[in-house]
Amino acid sequence: MNTEQKLLEVIDLKKHFSAGRNKVIKAVDGVSFDVYKGETFGLVGESGSGKSTTGRTIIRLYDATSGEVKYNGEDVHGKKSKADLLKFNRKMQMIFQDPSSSLNPRMTVLDIIAEGLDVHHLVKNEKERKERVEQLLLDVGLNKEHATRFPHEFSGGQRQRIGIARALAVDPEFIICDEPISALDVSIQAQVVNLLKKLQKERGLTYLFIAHDLSMVKYISDRIGVMHLGNLVELADSDELYHNPIHPYTKSLLSAIPLPDPDYERSRTRITYDPSVHDTSEEPEFREIKPRHWVRCTTKEFEKYKKELENK
Amino acid sequence: MSKLLEVKDLRVSFNTYNGEVQAVRGVSFDLNEGETLAIVGESGSGKSVTSSALMGLLPKPQSIIKSGEILFKGEDLVKKSEKEMQKIRGKEISMVFQDPMSSLNPTMKIGNQIMEGLIKHQNMGKAEAKKKAVELLKLVGIPYPEVRVNQFPHQFSGGMRQRVVIAIALACNPKLLIADEPTTALDVTIQAQILELMKEIQQKTKSSIIFITHDLGVVANVADRVAVMYAGKIVEIGTVDDIFYNPKHPYTWGLLGSMPTLDSEDEELYTIPGTPPDMLNPPVGDAFAPRNSYALEIDTVMEPPMFKVSDTHYAATWLLHENAPKVEPPESVKRRIEGFAKTGAKGGETK
Numbered sequence: 001m002n003t004e005q006k007l008l009e010v011i012d013l014k015k016h017f018s019a020g021r022n023k024v025i026k027a028v029d030g031v032s033f034d035v036y037k038g039e040t041f042g043l044v045g046e047s048g049s050g051k052s053t054t055g056r057t058i059i060r061l062y063d064a065t066s067g068e069v070k071y072n073g074e075d076v077h078g079k080k081s082k083a084d085l086l087k088f089n090r091k092m093q094m095i096f097q098d099p100s101s102s103l104n105p106r107m108t109v110l111d112i113i114a115e116g117l118d119v120h121h122l123v124k125n126e127k128e129r130k131e132r133v134e135q136l137l138l139d140v141g142l143n144k145e146h147a148t149r150f151p152h153e154f155s156g157g158q159r160q161r162i163g164i165a166r167a168l169a170v171d172p173e174f175i176i177c178d179e180p181i182s183a184l185d186v187s188i189q190a191q192v193v194n195l196l197k198k199l200q201k202e203r204g205l206t207y208l209f210i211a212h213d214l215s216m217v218k219y220i221s222d223r224i225g226v227m228h229l230g231n232l233v234e235l236a237d238s239d240e241l242y243h244n245p246i247h248p249y250t251k252s253l254l255s256a257i258p259l260p261d262p263d264y265e266r267s268r269t270r271i272t273y274d275p276s277v278h279d280t281s282e283e284p285e286f287r288e289i290k291p292r293h294w295v296r297c298t299t300k301e302f303e304k305y306k307k308e309l310e311n312k
Numbered sequence: 313m314s315k316l317l318e319v320k321d322l323r324v325s326f327n328t329y330n331g332e333v334q335a336v337r338g339v340s341f342d343l344n345e346g347e348t349l350a351i352v353g354e355s356g357s358g359k360s361v362t363s364s365a366l367m368g369l370l371p372k373p374q375s376i377i378k379s380g381e382i383l384f385k386g387e388d389l390v391k392k393s394e395k396e397m398q399k400i401r402g403k404e405i406s407m408v409f410q411d412p413m414s415s416l417n418p419t420m421k422i423g424n425q426i427m428e429g430l431i432k433h434q435n436m437g438k439a440e441a442k443k444k445a446v447e448l449l450k451l452v453g454i455p456y457p458e459v460r461v462n463q464f465p466h467q468f469s470g471g472m473r474q475r476v477v478i479a480i481a482l483a484c485n486p487k488l489l490i491a492d493e494p495t496t497a498l499d500v501t502i503q504a505q506i507l508e509l510m511k512e513i514q515q516k517t518k519s520s521i522i523f524i525t526h527d528l529g530v531v532a533n534v535a536d537r538v539a540v541m542y543a544g545k546i547v548e549i550g551t552v553d554d555i556f557y558n559p560k561h562p563y564t565w566g567l568l569g570s571m572p573t574l575d576s577e578d579e580e581l582y583t584i585p586g587t588p589p590d591m592l593n594p595p596v597g598d599a600f601a602p603r604n605s606y607a608l609e610i611d612t613v614m615e616p617p618m619f620k621v622s623d624t625h626y627a628a629t630w631l632l633h634e635n636a637p638k639v640e641p642p643e644s645v646k647r648r649i650e651g652f653a654k655t656g657a658k659g660g661e662t663k
Contacts, residue, residue, distance in 0.1 A: 046499040047470075155587055156355075185354040186526055190570030190581040197580070212499060215529070219572035219581070256504040258529030260571055262552045265533040270504050 013067035029230035042221030093167035097179035099159035157188035322380035337544035353541035412473035423461035471502035543599035550625035
């Protein structure tokens with residue numbers, strides 16, 4: 001939250017998939033949020049909540065059904081020339097969940113990482129290409145010698161480091177991390193998270209961090225958006241969200257996280273989410289309930305939540 | 313409390329093209345009736361191989377139980393023939409697998425999959441078994457069990473499928489339930505439901521559970537006792553409070569430190585450097601020594617034995633030897649433990 005400069009604006013983004021005859025799956029159904037320069041924006045939710053689809057639509061892996069994604073004020077989804085697209089792709093990169101299936105098994109690590117360099121013509125000759133890749137490998141905590149190996153020779157954590165090096169190769173400003181640590185062991189998760197934080201500090205990166213592990217998201221994010229059934233239901237600074245959750249769904253999600261603390265676990269009570277508590281008299285909207293804290297609610301609920309907050 | 317299971321110095325190896333992989337290298341523990349033991353560790357630490365050995369499900373012929381005893385109700389399971397194991401498996405000991413998507417047969421109705429064990433082990437007739445299947449589905453909290461019993465796995469969601477897998481495991485009232493990462497593939501909310509369900513059923517049926525996981529939050533929630541495994545060995549074992557509030561082994565410190573708490577601020581996470589050892593050539597001495605910043609010289613020469621911390625708490629690290637230098641856990645881990653104790657006190661008050 002350094003300068004509060006908007007880097008990415010997502011405005012009423014929708015992504016619908018058709019599922020056979022007259023059936024439409026509304027994976028993302030009107031999501032709006034901003035990501036500021038230099039921050040980490042966390043997106044959490046259950047599987048099927050549309051958090052990955054949101055990430056993939058932002059980077060144009062999917063075409064949006066409607067809505068806008070603006071990067072530095074420029075629409076991402078509009079018609080673009082090849083040259084423009086290339087420029088845009090260089091600024092925005094992605095790290096994927098499964099480090100074993102997101103790396104081409106037939107390519108050496110050198111070629112995997114250098115692919116972006118080749119596409120964007122960032123290196124002049126073979127020597128420079130190799131040097132760049134070796135530097136990237138060192139940056140993510142691997143060795144130079146790893147460049148000639150193939151993905152299967154690495155462990156899960158190392159593969160994820162290769163994925164990170166690949167994303168960094170073209171000097172991006174913005175990286176979408178789609179569950180980058182879900183497939184890793186606890187001790188390795190911490191290593192990768194520390195690496196992501198270190199790189200952010202050194203290079204001033206902005207992250208969109210998608211995950212379902214809430215304690216890790218809380219740790220890495222400045223602000224967090226909670227998604228449920230294709231909609232953003234709550235958005236706030238991460239401390240605020242954890243201490244004053246307002247939407248019933250957020251409350252239930254938070255109460256479901258098991259913490260590594262037996263005494264806490266013995267006394268923890270889980271709140272179940274009951275969608276029928278919602279006021280259905282009108283279509284809920286996304287409203288700012290207190291500065292920087294947004295909740296999806298109707299007018300009636302808005303008043304109710306506000307009182308709840310004041311009484312806290 | 314009587315002992316249901318005793319594992320003594322279990323060693324399991326796999327023969328591969330590259331040589332012998334020593335997956336489990338001398339594991340000993342016991343399990344009381346009605347108790348939940350959690351086994352935690354990284355992938356490759358041998359926790360799943362240990363559980364497969366208990367079930368007699370090790371792939372043959374490439375795996376060998378090199379030594380050890382698995383005493384279940386006083387009988388050694390290692391010496392049992394495949395035929396004898398078939399009578400025990402699913403009846404006395406059953407298992408809940410990690411991936412509910414692949415552990416059910418997609419071409420069989422849910423009901424038939426539950427009935428299989430009942431008909432085989434308890435000589436039930438078809439009609440009777442079906443009635444019991446409906447009861448079981450009700451027990452694990454599946455709505456409309458009469459309808460659901462005739463459906464196929466693809467008509468169930470992930471959480472519901474895991475409930476079905478649990479229903480199958482429970483069908484014959486097993487004495488011992490082995491759950492191998494039963495909630496890893498599920499969302500937190502569904503995970504919470506499944507954990508509650510398992511605890512509730514345990515209270516009703518008084519069965520013992522071995523819970524394999526790498527999620528320490530889940531461990532804190534379900535376990536009575538915890539065994540921490542590293543490189544094919546148990547490095548620390550104790551009650552859940554021993555392990556979380558008074559950990560002694562540097563590896564346990566590392567595991568606890570690498571998880572952020574909800575209050576942790578901007579500090580760096582404590583990490584265990586490096587990666588687990590190659591079990592083709594397990595290192596001499598303490599396998600954890602190369603990743604351990606507290607390693608002593610003796611660690612590279614001799615393996616530490618199990619030191620007794622208290623009646624329930626044992627740890628295999630030379631740091632507990634009387635001649636060892638006194639070391640404290642790393643600051644961040646200490647703060648975490650203190651933090652835990654605080655939230656614990658708060659929890660106590662509200663109770």
